Amino acid sequence: MILKSFPEVPADPGVTRQVLSDSPELMVVAFRFNAEGAEGKLHSHPHVQSTYVESGRFAFTVAGETFEVAGGQSFVIPSNAVHGCRCLEPGTLIDTFAPRRDDFLTSNP
Template structure:
């Protein structure tokens, strides 16, 4: 399960709360917006541009513009994603 909630979208910055269930495996994603992901709860493996890293509560992952990335959830998690500029596709609910 993936649950997204846009918490803020002001100027050129967007904050999105993402909740993911244990054992969720995300498809590869790639977008022009820079992204910073803060792990609020749980643990997740991020793969960014071919490099894997396990993150736990309190850890942060930076994802550069156009870097291919994906997540594999180890323990149900809540992630706060910050994007710049704003991801208009998330505002449209896509």
């Protein structure tokens, strides 16, 4: 096994993204929200996503349903579900994607 180091890159205004680990089958990514009101814009992708709220508080919309989450909570976003979030209190989300998001390895948004 070779440990890799990935840079932190801009994602959306007030949000950075850093790949923490990856393999073709799985990827772990930290999204750091630095300001209240920062957003992860609505989007969808074919990957199954699990989100763990490391810190902060967020309002998520997944497939038309909106709910709040805070530090220590987690949930799963199904493949192709339209989803996004708004930061209510600055913090970090740890997202896991299956399979890996190759676009996160090759480009910035």
